[in-house]
Amino acid sequence: MNMFCYQCQEAAGGKGCTKVGVCGKTADVSNLQDLMIYALKGISVLGLKADEIELETQGMDRFIIEGLFMTITNANFDKERFFEKIKDALKLRDSLKEDLIAKGVELGELKDPATFTINSNDEIVFKANSQEVGVLATENEDVRSLRELITYGLKGMAAYAEHADNLGFEDKEIGKFIRKALAATLDDSLTADELVALTLETGEYGVKTMALLDKANTSSYGNPEITEVNIGVRNNPAILVSGHDLKDFEELLIQTEGTGVDVYTHSEMLPANYYPAFKKFDHFVGNYGNAWWNQKEEFEKFNGAILFTTNCIVPPLASYADRVYTTGSSGYPGFKHIADRVDGGAKDFSEVIAHAKTLPAPTEIETGKIVGGFAHAQVFALADKVVDAVKTGAIKKFFVMAGCDGRMKSRNYYTDFAAALPKDTVILTAGCAKYRYNKLNLGDIGGIPRVLDAGQCNDSYSLAVIAMKLKEIFELNDINELPIAYNIAWYEQKAVIVLLALLSLGVKNIHLGPTLPAFLSPNVANVLVETFGIAPIGTVEEDMKLFLEA
Structure with missing residues (x-):
């Protein structure tokens, strides 16, 4: 088989994708994502040793969280981004290793995720395709199942932790737990009962992470209110925002104010309509369309620029691909990517806004209102x-x-x-x-x-x-x-x-x-x-x- 992935509900045949992902990701991207997780496990093993001597490594937890988020289904299809991220992962890992040795820490016999080396993209591809990297490297079916259940829970947790962190809310204990759990998936001494216990502990930290994000969102934008959301359109050029990241949404609203460009939400961004802080923007029109999987038809008719803040990307039609942008952990070959914030500043969405100004207004696909905010x-x-x-x-x-x-x-x-x-x-x-x-x-x-x-x-x-x-x-x-x-x-x-x-x-x-x-x-x-x-x-x-x- 060229790949093996069964992390989403649409796994081929209810068993797993082995040639190409039903989501649209290619085998090479799937394997690079496996290697990304493999490298994060190596960092996590060393991170636990750093915890033991209270050695803080600036940016380590954020890096792990971003790496996990990039591998979520429909988040990032861009292999060039994974080449770059994997190289950065090994730099971080080896720097941490050097710091630990300098502190006199005995590293003992480390497993391959904490030691493997690569020097080129070709070597990354070779490693990514090797048997020890993928899901099936764990031969025992039940152990594999529990390890993957934990890993997929951590991916979801990482997504929520990143959104909270973007709003300035961080809980270091969450980062420590993610490292603990990732490292545990390499530990062959753990029994099935211990892995089940770790699975439930993952759920407990999931509650903590969602509570942190809830605090981040409501502290930043107010408590959601009962809201009638407009699902019609206006006759202005526009940007359609998909994904989940409210910080990105806020910055885009601020930068589009007074430009003549309207902003609409799509799919999982719909709840942005419920927050009091966003209602003050007159050019925030409402929601356009439905769930993520309808995007090919809906993006075609939207006519304007489209911004993905997170996952839920469907491989696009050529007719609209040139007006789609990504940011954060999302990515797709050919889509222009908006760079991350620098030194606490805002992202620069000027290119998206300028592009939107040149495009026609959205085609109306429905009218009326829907109610949310509960x-x-x-x-x-x-x-x-x-x-x-x-x-x-x-x-x-x-x-x-x-x-x-x-x-x-x-x-x-x-x-x-x-x-x-x-x-x-x-x-x-x-x-x-x-x-x-x-x-x-x-x-x-x-x-x-x-x-x-x-x-x-x-x-x-x-x-x-x-x-x-x-x-x-x-x-x-x-x-x-x-x-x-x-x-x-x-x-x-x-x-x-x-x-x-x-x-x-x-x-x-x-x-x-x-x-x-x-x-x-x-x-x-x-x-x-x-x-x-x-x-x-x-x-x-x-x-x-x-x-x-x-």
Whole structure:
């Protein structure tokens, strides 16, 4: 096989991509991503030794976080960026090694990730294609499954940690844990039980990371508010912003003010519309389009410039590829890349803005409004109303339908499920999974909308906070006693950390779809089923009966 990757829900045949990724990444990029992770594990091993003598290495944790983020599905397809990043990784690793030796630290016998050398791009490719680097290097299927489950959780955690760091919020303990967990995936002495424990600890740190990002976002931009988001267009040149990074979004809004260029959100950037700080910009028009996988058709019709702040890139049509830009950890061959901030300054989006001015206004694809902004602070403000609705029976059950959307036709299940829910139920959502039902006319219950959108995938944290608050209000001993069912869609690694976070909080009986992860071996899947009651989705009719009778 030319490659092996099974980190996302669309893994070929439900087993793994071996020739080219369903996401569009080539075998050489996939292998370079494996080598990137391999090198980060080597840095992490040395980083743990640095921790033991309280030796701080400036920028090490940020580097590891960026490297993990670059390997998330649909984030970066640019092999030149990976060549550069891998070389930088080895420089950082070897510099750290020299510092440790200078401090008298006995390094002992280090494994290959902490020692291998390369001197050219050809040598990087040769190493990336070697058997010891890839996922299948771990021969035991169950150990491999647990190691990858941890690694994918760390990738999702790294994404959220980077967004928080961009806003000036950092928790050094999160960086230390990421290094500890990466290093542990090289430790052949760890038992399956110890790896399961580390998996749950990854979930615990996932909660901490999402809480940190929530604090970063709300401290910077205010608590999300109930908002009617415009989905129509205006007759001005425009920039469409996709991805998740609110700092990038803020800087673009500031730089486009007074230029005659409008700004719209796409897919996971939709929740930017809910933050008070962004509402003051008159040229921030609203949201254009739907979930990430619709972008080929929607970008074609948008006509303007497009900026990816993070992952969710689909290999483009030639007709619009020349007006797409990337920044941060994202990248694609041929797309122009906006450089990172220098010395605390802002990114320079002038090239994107100048390009947008030369392009036609967006073609309108729909009109109207959609409602969102139901993060934890807003729901707490409605707590009395919500609690009263539960006590009187007006609301019989909440359904958490957070997570990711994707291309598979089987995901129509979530639209059909939402439409079939009884009118005395409420959907709690976050992430792009909401595009399967957030434009359905599901009505409200006594003024409470039946779809409460908390925001981006990381705002699944809000849903956990809401559940914990309801547990407290109703004086319950167990979160699973609440009238809440979990029917979650997943696609990539940020959904993995959300799942592990929920498990670490004790949430059980989560239904996961449209398929269970390919990286779960039968034995690991059985542990999750027996311990946490995780189950795959069935038919709408079967699952509706199961959830409503529970």
